[in-house]
Amino acid sequence: MADNTHRFLAKLEGSTALRYALAPVCIAVALLLQIAVIGPSLPVWSSSPPPIHPTGLFQVCIVAVAWFGGAGPGFLAALLATLVLPLLITMNYPLIAGFFDLPRFVAFGITGLAVGWGTTFRRRAEAALRRSERELRKTRNELEMKVLEQTAELRRSEALLAEAQKLSRTGSFGWKVSTGEMFWSEETCRIFRYDRTTKPTMELALQRVHPEDAALVKQTIERASQDGKDFEHECRVGMPHGSVTYVHVVAHAVRDEAGSIEFVGAVMDVTDRKQAEEALRKAQGELAHVTRVMTVGELAASIAHEVNQPLTGVITNGQACLRWLGRTPPDLEEAQEAVRRTIRDGSRASEVMVRIRTLLRKAEPQKTRLAINNVIGEVIALADSELRRHRVSLHTDLAADLPPVLADRIQLQQVLLNLMLNAMEAMRAVTDRPRELIIRSQREETDAIRVAVQDAGGGIDPQDLDRIFTAFVTTKPEGLGMGLAISRSIIEAHGGRLWATLHAGPGATVQFTLPMHL
Numbered sequence: 001m002a003d004n005t006h007r008f009l010a011k012l013e014g015s016t017a018l019r020y021a022l023a024p025v026c027i028a029v030a031l032l033l034q035i036a037v038i039g040p041s042l043p044v045w046s047s048s049p050p051p052i053h054p055t056g057l058f059q060v061c062i063v064a065v066a067w068f069g070g071a072g073p074g075f076l077a078a079l080l081a082t083l084v085l086p087l088l089i090t091m092n093y094p095l096i097a098g099f100f101d102l103p104r105f106v107a108f109g110i111t112g113l114a115v116g117w118g119t120t121f122r123r124r125a126e127a128a129l130r131r132s133e134r135e136l137r138k139t140r141n142e143l144e145m146k147v148l149e150q151t152a153e154l155r156r157s158e159a160l161l162a163e164a165q166k167l168s169r170t171g172s173f174g175w176k177v178s179t180g181e182m183f184w185s186e187e188t189c190r191i192f193r194y195d196r197t198t199k200p201t202m203e204l205a206l207q208r209v210h211p212e213d214a215a216l217v218k219q220t221i222e223r224a225s226q227d228g229k230d231f232e233h234e235c236r237v238g239m240p241h242g243s244v245t246y247v248h249v250v251a252h253a254v255r256d257e258a259g260s261i262e263f264v265g266a267v268m269d270v271t272d273r274k275q276a277e278e279a280l281r282k283a284q285g286e287l288a289h290v291t292r293v294m295t296v297g298e299l300a301a302s303i304a305h306e307v308n309q310p311l312t313g314v315i316t317n318g319q320a321c322l323r324w325l326g327r328t329p330p331d332l333e334e335a336q337e338a339v340r341r342t343i344r345d346g347s348r349a350s351e352v353m354v355r356i357r358t359l360l361r362k363a364e365p366q367k368t369r370l371a372i373n374n375v376i377g378e379v380i381a382l383a384d385s386e387l388r389r390h391r392v393s394l395h396t397d398l399a400a401d402l403p404p405v406l407a408d409r410i411q412l413q414q415v416l417l418n419l420m421l422n423a424m425e426a427m428r429a430v431t432d433r434p435r436e437l438i439i440r441s442q443r444e445e446t447d448a449i450r451v452a453v454q455d456a457g458g459g460i461d462p463q464d465l466d467r468i469f470t471a472f473v474t475t476k477p478e479g480l481g482m483g484l485a486i487s488r489s490i491i492e493a494h495g496g497r498l499w500a501t502l503h504a505g506p507g508a509t510v511q512f513t514l515p516m517h518l
Contacts, residue, residue, distance in 0.1 A: 426457030452511035
């Protein structure tokens with residue numbers, strides 16, 4: 001029944017004709033009801049009031065029409081009631097009963113208009129409220145859908161981020177310095193080997209730091225928290241089962257509205273990279289050793305000549321000593337001089353062999369404080385015979401009182417020897433000018449020491465100026481292209497730089513720098 005009533009009211013509200021038709025229908029119902037109850041008329045001389053007063057009856061009808069139909073149908077009902085009412089009864093009021101009762105019409109009209117307008121406003125308000133409710137419901141549904149979609153997207157993004165962090169072994173973290181509150185991603189917890197349910201703190205992170213790195217890590221964190229600046233650090237993390245993990249931490253400092261500092265950063269597990277670097281370093285060491293052996297092989301003839309000379313001197317001086325001792329009487333003074341020459345030549349041969357063994361020795365790099373000019377002198381002594389064989393004149397311009405460098409002696413010897421051999425090779429075809437090799441050492445303004453090896457050869461093609469330091473790139477027909485590549489890696493491992501420059505005239509210069517160790 002209620003559903004039928006709602007459907008009728010909805011249909012009535014949607015049809016103007018039905019709402020205006022409601023006025024004559026209601027007035028007709030009131031007229032029929034009035035006639036059925038009191039008859040077609042009431043005698044004027046009757047002093048009894050009618051059981052149902054027609055004015056009240058029509059007033060109720062007008063209100064009903066105005067309520068359900070609106071102001072227009074209500075006014076029409078008031079007009080019809082005014083026209084019909086005099087036909088029903090003539091009352092003994094100080095009113096003029098006739099075809100049109102103006103006062104009663106005014107009352108009926110005001111009632112119909114008031115109720116109709118009130119009803120219209122109410123319906124409009126209700127309609128607006130329903131529209132608002134529908135729009136609000138629609139908006140709420142759309143908002144719920146968007147929230148669900150964004151929640152699903154957020155969860156998907158979090159899942160992808162967690163998977164990406166797991167694949168890249170990179171975790172994220174947040175740290176509020178003022179409160180000490182921290183946030184760790186799932187991958188960060190995995191890197192530090194803490195359960196996901198554990199509340200992260202800076203103390204827990206520092207507990208994992210290797211004891212040898214703990215002091216520097218604490219100093220870095222304290223300085224960054226005080227200065228409010230970004231920081232980057234690499235350290236070792238000790239795990240409960242005894243293994244060691246290398247981590248690289250990068251943090252960015254941000255300030256909130258209150259001025260408090262918060263760090264947002266990443267923790268990267270770089271253990272594999274460290275192991276790869278160590279393996280590469282060992283491979284480079286092996287390759288450098290092979291290169292040294294090959295270099296000594298190239299110097300074999302010069303080394304044989306260098307050793308043969310003192311050995312020949314030993315034999316000659318020994319024979320001379322025998323002759324001086326065989327005289328009658330023995331010439332002891334000359335024999336003693338021959339023995340001294342024998343000792344000198346033997347020592348010279350021994351020094352040559354020591355230098356060769358040192359260069360061929362296969363060992364881990366040992367960085368010590370070295371005087372660079374002494375290393376240059378040792379290499380010059382080793383390559384002396386090769387300089388004579390190539391008819392190359394050597395000139396040195398070595399600055400005095402240079403600060404020491406922290407380097408491996410054997411590796412520096414290898415670099416210098418390789419540069420000298422390349423310079424001599426570059427001047428092999430030179431016949432129209434002196435073959436001059438110049439070695440310089442000097443102090444740079446950037447707290448570094450520079451060593452330069454200059455030749456007077458044919459120079460370097462500008463296109464090959466940097467390519468010559470690439471592995472397996474060589475300008476010599478019989479070369480392997482490894483000497484300069486290994487030399488550059490050695491210098492860079494010492495914190496320096498190796499490069500080549502062209503001359504306005506003939507020749508080129510290959511030079512390197514090393515940081516001073518004060």
